[in-house]
Amino acid sequence: MLFIKCDELKPGMRLARPIYSKKGALLYDRAHVLKDMQSIENIKNFGLIGVFILEPAEPVPPMTQDDIEFERFQTVMYHEIMDEMEHIVKTHKQEHFPNICAQIIKSYGNLNKKITFQQALRSTEDYIYKHSLNVGILSAMICHSLGVSLSDQNEAVMAGVIHDIGKLTLNAELQSKLNCSQEELSVIDAHEVAGYPIIDDAFSFLPNVRRACNQSRKILYDYWRNNIVDTSKALISAKVLVVAGVFDKETAVRVDDAPISEVLVIRKMMQRSDVFDHKVVKALVDSLNILFPGVSVELNTGEKALVIRTNEADFLRPTVLSFKDNTIIDLSNRGAYGNLEIVDIMKTMDNRYIMDTSKMKALGFSVDEPEYV
Structure with a gap:
């Protein structure tokens, strides 16, 4: 592809x-x-x-109905968010914003299953709008997994969608840049803060939306600058925004930069519980298909393997099949494999996978059978 x-x-x-x-x-x-x-x-x-x-001899990649619907939903909502944010910038008033957030919550804020989070390719011109949409979707799923109130979920989704509105006045390259200098961080931060009067005017009846945006900005600003981070007084919506925002930013598929794998991003979050609330990170993991049957991985020994069974207790330690000698390795068995771990995911270009589930069943493994379209 x-x-x-x-x-x-x-x-x-x-x-x-x-x-x-x-x-x-x-x-x-x-x-x-x-x-x-x-x-x-x-x-x-x-x-x-x-x-x-x-490519000429390449078969059509597998997609489930959920994958197709997610891609369609992203396309529709991206355009709605772009039009609405441009309207808010001009008038400081919202028109369709509550309906946009309600659609996100209706579609992805009440799921009782995990989804495969497909990243659409982004350019510098559409980065902010696609990032805002994805952060809103992730926030809805995280809040549902946490079991927060509908009002808190609504505020988190609104904050997720609107938090970067000030960055629309940034140079296009800075809007999406992954690794920034300290000087660039200061410029980005200034533009983000400059957008808060717009948020104040458009969400005067929901002051926690602006508070969540500001608190998450401060947490991440200190984090990027290696300052002491304090999240003790942060709203739950701000903690959700921090996790959802960083996850989407670092796993985004850009035209000019390769994404970081979900495993590496979540592992990094787990190592900084002072920045990324561990309950929120777990809620994110519980909402997404990451290390599920069919995913090819690389172990810290350099070996390559195939995930054949998930581990709900610790998603980083599933059961895998070694490509080297076809041995089955249950990484949850720390007594036998305590020093062995997954370091990264081996991905196809569009992040999709397919496996022969019938063979897995013949080996005695219970695996989900997605209905590919």
């Missing part, structure tokens, strides 16, 4: 992922062949920077 910029598309190429309109209507399905220049011009007119293309 290759990412091809729109200007480099050619007739005969096959789409690897579906393309939706702003309203969520399917425009081009997976495996659609770009037959002529008109199809390519249509894609350019959708405002996309590029699309994922299948």
Whole structure:
């Protein structure tokens, strides 16, 4: 699978992922062949920077119905959030914001199952809007897992979606830059603070939205600058925003930078409980499919292995099948494998996996069978 910029598309190429309109209507399905220049011009007119293309002999990648719906939902909500944030910047008033957050909570704030969190490719121009959407979705799921009140969940989602509105006036490259200098951090922080009067005006009836944004900003500002971090008085919505914001930022798929794996990001969070509340991090882990059957991993010995059974008690220590000698390793058995651990995930370009569940069942393992479309 290759990412091809729109200007480099050619007739005969096959789409690897579906393309939706702003309203969520399917425009081009997976495996659609770009037959002529008109199809390519249509894609350019959708405002996309590029699309994922299948290589000549590559089969269509597996997607479940949940994967497809998540991608459609992201497309629709991205455009709604972009339009609403531009409206708020101009008028300091919200128009559709409560409805946007209600849609996020309805779709992803009441799930009783984990989801595979698919990251859409981002450019410098659309980074803030896609980041805001994903932080809102993650906040909704974390709050549901924590069992907080609906009002707290609503405030957390609102803060997640609106927290970066001040950064829209930043240089486009700084909006999405992952590793910043101390000087750049100060510039970014100043723009974020400059957006708070807008949040105050638009959310005057919900002061905790602004408080959550400010508290999370202060926590992360001290964290990035290696200062002492104090979260003792932070709202639960601020703690959720810290975890959701950093997770999305570091795992985001950028045009000009490779993402950090979910395992590395969560492991880093677990090592800094003074910054990332351990209950909130656990709620994030409990909401997402990360180390599930079919995922290829690298062990600290350098060996490669395949996850064949999850470990709900400690997701970092599942049961794996070694590629080296086909031995089954139960990492939850610390007596036998205490020094062995997963250091990272081996990923395909679009982060999707598929495995033969029938073989796993024949070996006596109980595994979920996703319904691929």
